[in-house]
Each structure stands twice: as structure tokens, then as C-alpha cells.
Amino acid sequence: MRKRLITTTLASALIGAALVTPTQADVTIASWGGAYTMSQQKAYADTWTEGQANFVNYNGGLGEVRTQVESGNVTWDLIDVLPHEARVGCDEGLFEELPRDVFVPAADGTSMDDDIMVEVPNDCVVPQIFWSYVPFYQKGAFDGNPAGDPKTIADFFDVEKFPGKRGIHTWGNALVEMALMADGVAPEDVYSVLDTPEGMDRAFAKLDTIKDHAVFWSSGAKPLELVSSGEVSMSLAYNGRIGAAILSEGAPFVINWDGQVLEEEWLAMIKGTPNADEALKFLIHASAPEQQAGQAKWITYAPMRASGIEIIEAGEPWFNTGVDIMPLMPNAPAALSEKHLFADPGWWADNGDSISERFTAWSGQ
């Protein structure tokens, strides 16, 4: 009996030890899950030969990263971050600064940093994708409507001409910018208008016009459900989610690119990771133009590198099911010819908290 007890204890201790000892050369990447992580798995991890890449899901924000770094117990190696986190993480020293000359240049020799379609905020991040907040509706939802189908961001805010509820998210990002664009502010003036108290009031006054017609969502799959069930006639959503529904399930959704707000997505290395060398190799692989373009085979988020877009354009039909993907790319020439705005993370770093409070107060009244 006693002997058995000892053996079981030993066995469980051994198993426990095996579980906590990480296998070598494994790179752990924290990402958002779902179709997005699947696209990263296919485009980056499956094509990577120098090691094994594993994905874990997280819910955004740097809370977990800060805990890991400050306690010195780093279990993630890389993280997929939003523009705001990309800056804060580097400023506060939660990410490693990376050498910039090791990354793969474009085919014409342009260095990676110059190949990225926006200014690189710091030395901690490597490019991932562009994604955007964009309004969409179901084909036929406005049949028989005297004003026809909605076309612009102003139409999204016009519940008189385009009846029905509106799906919007429960935080302020992109909404205040869209409200001003719908109110006639030129995209390039949006942030300078928002910098004045009157401009901010103006944005919220515009939001007031749809408040009683708004259905709020907080998870990315929700707006698709809201629109297809008819609960709302139009909704904002992440462009990749709409694209995935159109391409994979043949959903009859129509995207209005007018008024879209584009956001960046970056990869960064967590400071103090014991796998820094492998993680850097993975980053070099994942940020190369081919892999950037490759991700768009699986999801309609767009590469940040101009050379990635070129590969896709030349390779159409690019999507894995053999259909064209450029019409669903937020930074394709067609989409960018409409009114649009690249969100300004610097502005949001200053004003994110106060907008969050104001938005919560606004939506709760």
C-alpha cells in the first residue's frame, strides 16, 4: 500500500515536471483566436521550418503582459497587439527592442520599415495587418426604401432615410471619428476638430441621433448575427469578419467602404522571454512579404507591407477558395478611393480614457 502511494506520488510529480518544463525552440504567440489565428497558423506557423509555433488566445490589452514582465515569469514570447498597445508596450518597456536590419526586404530591395504603408511607431514592432471598422448591411434589407440603398457613412447615421436599428460597438474607437465624418468633417480634419471641446460635443451630438436606434455589440461575431437575423438593418463590424462570412459562407452582405476607419495590428516580442532567438526568427519569417500576402489567403485582413499587396494583386484570385480578394481588402485602391481615415493611435493614447468614460456615460444615460 505504502509502496503504491510512493509510486503514484513519484509518477504525478514526474508528470507535473514534464508539464511545466517547456520544450525547446517552441515559440508561444498570444493572439485573438478564431479565424484570425487560424490564418496566422496557416500563413506563418505551418510554413515555418526552424521551429514550432504555438498560439494561445487572449482578450486584448497589456494587463497580462505587464504581470508576466514585472514578475519575471514570462510565458508568452510574442503578442499580436493593437496600435495603442504597440506604442504603450514599447514606451513602458514591456516589449523587446528589435534590430531593424534583420528583416526581409521587399523584392525591389526596399527595407521592411520603408515598405510598411504607415509610419513605424517604434523599434519594438513588426507589421501584421490592417483591419478596419466598416458599416455593412444585408443585400435586400433596403428594398422598397424610397432613398434606395445606403452608400455613405452619413447614411449610416440617418435613420430617417434608412430606417432600422444600427449595430455599434460598446467603446468609442472609430465611432467618434465616423460621427464627425458623417457630419461633414473632412477625414484629415477629424482629429483637429476632436481636439476642441466643441468638436467632441459635435461628435457625441451626432452619435445621439442614432442612440435610440442602437444595438450594442462587444464581440466580433455579434454584428454578423445582428444583421443576418434582421435585428438591425445596418451595423459596424470588423471588415475581416464580414469578408470571411462573404467568402466562406456566401453571406449576402454589402460593405460600404465610405467612412471606414483603418487600424493597425502589430507583432511584438515580450521583454525577458527565454526564447528570444527563436522568437526573432519567427518574426523575420512572419513579416516577410510572401507570408504577409499568404495570410490573406485565409482572411480578408490586408498586409501592411506594400509589397505584400502587390503579390496579392498579381496572384488573384488569391483566396484559398479561388475567388478574388482585393474587393474585400480595406486598403485596396478601390476602398481607399472612398472617404476613409487611418486611426491616430497617438491621439487615442492621450484621449482614450476620457473618451471611454464619456462613452460609457453617454450610452448609459
Next chain:
Amino acid sequence: MAASNASTSQPLLTADGTPLKTSLQRSMRRSKLRAAMLVLPPLVFLLTLFIFPIGNLLTRSTDDALINHQLPVTFAILDQWDRQQLPDERLFEAMFLDLTSLNRYLIKDNFASAVNPNDPAWKIQIPKKGPYRDAMIAIAPHWKDAKTWSPIYEIAITAAQATGTEREIKHQQKRAQFKICSLLTPLTNAACSKLYTALNQWDGVSEPDERLFKALYKDLASANKFLLGKSSTRMNYEKPGFKSLIKKSGRKLKKVNEPPYKEAMIKADKRWGDIGFWHALLAMQKPQTSGYYLNAVDRKWDENREVVMQPEERQVYVMLWWRTFLVSLIVTLGCLILAYPVSHLLATLPLKYSNLLMICVLMPFWTSLLVRIVAWMIMLQQQGVVNDTLVMLGLPDEHRLPMMYNFTGTIIVMIQILLPFMILPIYSVMKTIPPSYMRAAQNLGAPPSLAFLKVYMPQTLPGIGAGVILVFIVAIGYYITPELVGGKDGRLIGNMVAYHMQKSLNWGLAAAMGSILLAGILILYWIYDKIVGIDNMKLG
């Protein structure tokens, strides 16, 4: 009586000759020790996972040390400013030095009230391209002494001798670099890699040379960047815009070498000429702050150090506190009303049926929270089952009831989720009440309602108390349900705590809200104890 007689005459002995008293004490001690060992694991568990985090929470909610490390001189002379008009050159100079120089890491008295702003060491500039040694020793002579270096030298040497696999060695060395920086700076996330290398090339006793000072300078400069990043986040809580002000002007100020600093700073960014940013500093001046607590109830310090309301459009927390309280109250009452008859049924039905009913109660309890929430979404949304049925029964299509993604939705779903917490304690108490009591009351002439009120209900009070406390406490900190079904007006204080933990990284504010929540629960518990009495509570 007999025992005292025995002890006065002669001590009782056990078989082996030791006095009975000693022998008993020894065995008592042994069993006490064994009992202590048995409870030790849960005790350690409790201490590490409960007491320690709560202590940490409380300290974080008032801690403002970081910003005091960043702006020592500015805060030391801030009180001399009249606060009516833009500060003069002196305060600008202090701010300039605090933002750009590394002197604060070298000078010993560098924190809060210990700072001597008139110490000339604050103004000594270390040449950016070296030589570093002379300037750094001029700032703080004790760095000349090898003893000052010995703590970090020990760390570096120990790590360099680490054994194990290549990977483990590298990890040890990396951790040593972090440890060195954490001794020199208030940061735990900066790596002093240059210093680590330089220390390992040093013998530990000879006078520190230029190479060491150069490494020290470089590593401090890199750590300083992170401190500035964190400080600007902190400053931005007080006044939106501080973050970009620090970041943008920081780059330009690197090129400024001589006074007047006031002009140079305003030229670098005109917002330094805005008195509002200077007023915001007043709220951060003490290493302990009540600012987070004030923020959690929509208040703040103004330039006259008086507590004022936040600007109207930012007032959100008081409303959320009330809403959280209200939701918890409604949910508790709703649960009680629904649970009481069900529990009674469970307690009085024959075993055959009551078991089945019990499974019906427990089944959702065992089902995943998310599954239940999604099920309610399908039921209650505008195009959902309930509304479709109502429309079929004649409700006009445009008047579908909004029951999801709002206050109502939060209440309905929370009641369903928390119902078992109410049913189980009430049921377990009702189970012990003999049915003969009611019969006896009626036999003595009481009508059923009176018999219920006077005889049955008072006996169920302990169960009700337990259920009410349980449901209320769980409801008041609820987070995931309101997040998913709360929509515009069903989000609670727990959601804001999560937002500040994960997204805004304002852990001080999150900790303050957590502490208020904890205090609120303790107060309610105390009130409950005064009114109902806590010994009256029965969980089963």
C-alpha cells in the same frame, strides 16, 4: 474535586514512569502539531492567494511612488508656486531636469520629502558622449567607492557562474540584468545588460573606472526611457494630453543644453504654456494619493487642493455604482421570489419527484455559463423566440420588446444564473422543518397564511439569509454576463474594473474600485449581522 485531591497527594505516573501531566501534555502537543500541519496547506493557500493579493490591491490603490521618482525636484519646489499664473523659470528648470537628466538615480536623497532641491548635484550635466566618470562622481561621490557597486557586482558574478543547460544559463543571466536594474531604478522591467558585462570584467575591489561608469550611464539612460513612458501614462490620467506632450517634447528637449528652459520648453511644445498641465501636477505630488479613490467616485483634486467633481461628461462611476447596487438588489429579490416556492416544493414533494426537480435545478448550474448566456440571447433578442411568439400572438411587429443587450437583459440572465445559489441554502433549511409544525399550528386554529407567516417562514430565515448574502455578493462583482448581454445600459462596475486592468492599464483606479467594492461588501455584511445576526445564517 477528586483530581485536585490526587494532585495534592502524589503525581500520577504513566506506565513508563513519567508524570501523567507531562505525558498528556506531550501527546496533546503532538496532536496539536499534527492538526496544525493538516491546516497548513489551506492556510498557506489562503495567505498567498487571498490575503496577499488584497494587501497588494490596497497598496496599489494609493501608490503614487513612480511619478515621485520621475519628478523629484519639480515636486520639491511645487509648493512655492502661486498656482495663479504660469510657473517661472525655476519650476521649468526643475521640470526640464526631471525629464531629461539621470541624476535622480545617482543621488541618494531622491524621493519625496527627502529631496533637497537646492543640492547643486541636481544641475550637474553628464556629457552625453562622455567622459562619464567625473561628472557622475561629482553628482554623487559615493559612486567612487567600490562598496557602492558591490551589491550589483554580486548579482552579476553569481549569474555568470550559473550552471545548467545553455538555455538555463542564458535565462539566469537575463534575470540578473533585470535584477541589477531593479536595484538602481524603481523599475522591474528594465535590463541592465551593459552593466552586467562590465561588472563581470571588473575585479570587484579596485576603484571603478570609466568603463563601468559608461555602462551605468547607458543602462540608466535606457531604463529612464521606460520610467518616462510609465510616468507619462500616469500623468495622462490627471490630464489627457500629457502623454503626447511628454513624448513629443521629450525628443526635442534632448537638443536643449542651456537655460532659459521656460522658453525652450514652450518652444518645444506650446502646451507647456498651458497652466492646466501644471495644475494637474498638484494631484500627483505625494507618494501616497487618494486620487484613485476620488476618481472612482467621479471626483478629483483641483488646483486649490480641493475636492471637486470631474467635468460633467466624464462623470460615469457614481452612476455605475448605483446601477451595480440596484442590479444586485433586484437580482437578489428576484432570486428570492423565484427560489422560495421552488425550494418549498423541493423540500415537501415525495423523494421520487423532488429528485427529478433537484436535477432540473442543478442541471443549468452544471452547464457552462457561456452556453446559458447564449441560450438567453437566442430567447430574448428582438428577433428571438419570445418576441416571435408575441408577434404571432398579435404584438405589432414594430413593437418587439427590447429584452436583450440592455438593463432588462442583464437582470433576467443574472437571476437565472444565480438562482441555484438561492435555492440550495433555502432548500437545505426547509428540509429540516418537520411538516408537523404547520399541521400543529393549523390544528391550534391558525389559518394557513398565518401559520405560514408565524410558524414556517421564521424557521426558514437562516436559509434566506444565507441565500441573500450569497447572491448579493456574487452579483455585485459580476462581470462576464453584463459584458455580453449588458449592451448600452447594463454594464456594471465590474466591467470598468476589467477595462482598467486590461485595456487602460490604470491599475491604481482598478484597485481603488476593487477596494471600494470589498469595503461595500464588508459593510453590508456588518449591517446584515446587526439586523439578522450572522449566527442565524445556514448554508446547509
